Amino acid sequence: MTDTAAPINIRDRVKELKRVRAGDLKPHPKHFHTHSPDQRSMMRGVLEEIGYVDALVGRILADGSIECLDGHMRREETPDLVVPVLIVELDDDEADKVLATFDPIGNLASVDAKKQTELLASIDATHAETRRLLADIEQTTLKQAIREEGNTEDSELDPVPDMALRQHEHYDFIVVMARTTQEWNALCDRLGLVAPKRIGRGKMGVARGIPAAKLLELLADVDAKRLEKTPEAAPIADGNGGGI
Amino acid sequence: MLDYEIIVPSHKRPFNMPLLRSLLPTATICVDEREAAAYRGLVPASKLLLHPPLQGRPAVANWMSNATKRPILIQLDDDFVGVRSLIGSKRFITDPDEILQILENAAQLTQDLGLTAFTFCRVANHVMVDVKNRPFIAVSPVCAAFGLMGKARYRRFDTELDGRADTDFTMRTLLEDRAVFVDRRFYFDFGPTMFGNCTPDQYRKTTRELRARYGKWLKMSASKSATKTATARMSIAVPRRNNGALH
Numbered sequence: 001m002t003d004t005a006a007p008i009n010i011r012d013r014v015k016e017l018k019r020v021r022a023g024d025l026k027p028h029p030k031h032f033h034t035h036s037p038d039q040r041s042m043m044r045g046v047l048e049e050i051g052y053v054d055a056l057v058g059r060i061l062a063d064g065s066i067e068c069l070d071g072h073m074r075r076e077e078t079p080d081l082v083v084p085v086l087i088v089e090l091d092d093d094e095a096d097k098v099l100a101t102f103d104p105i106g107n108l109a110s111v112d113a114k115k116q117t118e119l120l121a122s123i124d125a126t127h128a129e130t131r132r133l134l135a136d137i138e139q140t141t142l143k144q145a146i147r148e149e150g151n152t153e154d155s156e157l158d159p160v161p162d163m164a165l166r167q168h169e170h171y172d173f174i175v176v177m178a179r180t181t182q183e184w185n186a187l188c189d190r191l192g193l194v195a196p197k198r199i200g201r202g203k204m205g206v207a208r209g210i211p212a213a214k215l216l217e218l219l220a221d222v223d224a225k226r227l228e229k230t231p232e233a234a235p236i237a238d239g240n241g242g243g244i
Numbered sequence: 245m246l247d248y249e250i251i252v253p254s255h256k257r258p259f260n261m262p263l264l265r266s267l268l269p270t271a272t273i274c275v276d277e278r279e280a281a282a283y284r285g286l287v288p289a290s291k292l293l294l295h296p297p298l299q300g301r302p303a304v305a306n307w308m309s310n311a312t313k314r315p316i317l318i319q320l321d322d323d324f325v326g327v328r329s330l331i332g333s334k335r336f337i338t339d340p341d342e343i344l345q346i347l348e349n350a351a352q353l354t355q356d357l358g359l360t361a362f363t364f365c366r367v368a369n370h371v372m373v374d375v376k377n378r379p380f381i382a383v384s385p386v387c388a389a390f391g392l393m394g395k396a397r398y399r400r401f402d403t404e405l406d407g408r409a410d411t412d413f414t415m416r417t418l419l420e421d422r423a424v425f426v427d428r429r430f431y432f433d434f435g436p437t438m439f440g441n442c443t444p445d446q447y448r449k450t451t452r453e454l455r456a457r458y459g460k461w462l463k464m465s466a467s468k469s470a471t472k473t474a475t476a477r478m479s480i481a482v483p484r485r486n487n488g489a490l491h
Contacts (some may be wrong), residue, residue: 160415
């Protein structure tokens with residue numbers, strides 16, 4: 001026997017659309033979003049450039065006032081403006097649920113970065129804050145795409161694989177400081193380096209470098225020469241004053 | 245011995261010349277030929293190099309590379325005000341002999357070590373006491389105060405990447421020559437400056453282009469304030485190990 005889901009009864013809780021002075025709406029006491037100056041500035045920019053294209057959401061309280069459920073920032077930013085408000089019929093518990101889930105549900109949407117980029121590239125915003133918002137959106141999407149794609153082996157994100165460290169590639173140094181002119185000259189001589197001319201009164205020291213490979217060669221030469229000069233081993237005494 | 249030339253490109257800043265020339269008296273100043281009159285009198289004719297009208301800093305940099313013949317080219321921005329030593333007593337160095345010695349030492353070390361580009365510390369208040377803050381590292385943007393030799397000497401800046409040509413140049417240097425010699429003991433101070441200025445449109449375009457070229461080896465880290473003022477911000481994320489720490 002197959003299991004079929006019961007039909008879902010989705011109610012329409014929207015009763016009417018009213019136009020109300022924004023400042024007359026009461027903020028919901030449990031509203032938890034905070035809005036930075038940057039966000040407010042961007043909102044003002046979009047409102048100035050485009051205007052209101054979405055209604056706030058509110059419910060009528062027992063005393064006849066309208067409590068805001070969605071649109072608190074717009075309410076604060078345009079208090080004297082008459083704004084569209086969708087009036088919904090919800091009890092306290094339902095209002096709390098809307099407050100808790102309305103924005104977060106929207107935030108769960110993922111982005112088709114290519115489509116979004118195409119849309120953003122096609123927009124010619126005149127307001128500076130709108131342009132800033134669009135640039136921010138694009139950057140956020142770019143960063144998110146990089147973050148997500150970083151977990152894959154998509155070669156598009158590593159178009160120069162040779163940039164990676166090669167096996168055993170490493171950059172380290174040993175600093176050798178000469179405290180006297182004699183030491184400096186001796187070092188330059190032993191390492192086959194020409195001492196650079198000092199500029200002016202020589203308040204700033206001079207520097208030379210030598211790649212490790214070259215230094216190791218020089219040291220190997222030194223070792224080889226030392227071995228050549230090592231005297232042969234002395235004969236082992238036989239106890240009778242003579243050698244074996 | 246070193247065979248080099250110090251060259252300073254300048255644009256609409258003849259007022260910087262007295263200070264600049266006191267710090268770098270041997271430098272050649274390279275300006276647009278249309279600005280020559282403004283610079284004459286402040287720069288001796290023998291130290292003034294005139295380029296034809298060109299669009300953008302990368303084009304000027306490429307022209308200078310072609311026009312100068314020395315095998316080592318050292319370039320500084322024209323708003324140079326002095327060198328901050330970040331070791332010991334943290335002096336502010338304005339003695340031209342000391343400045344020249346710092347540049348020559350970096351060029352000499354780069355040449356000795358078989359590298360192709362050198363530059364200096366990018367942070368004015370860099371603290372050199374942390375174990376990861378080494379005096380010499382292998383990765384840093386090649387810009388502001390830098391020298392080129394060998395394969396990098398004739399590497400060209402991409403003129404299509406206005407505002408980000410330095411970053412692209414650095415990445416190509418790291419890819420082809422593996423490392424940059426960075427002397428973090430010294431900070432070449434250019435006064436209050438904003439690097440990588442470009443318009444929002446250019447920012448978007450160059451961001452996409454550089455991401456396509458280098459992928460994960462560049463970090464895009466623009467802040468909201470950066471987009472507001474159209475300052476491009478991008479950091480190099482190329483690993484070149486140095487005592488176990490990634491730089």
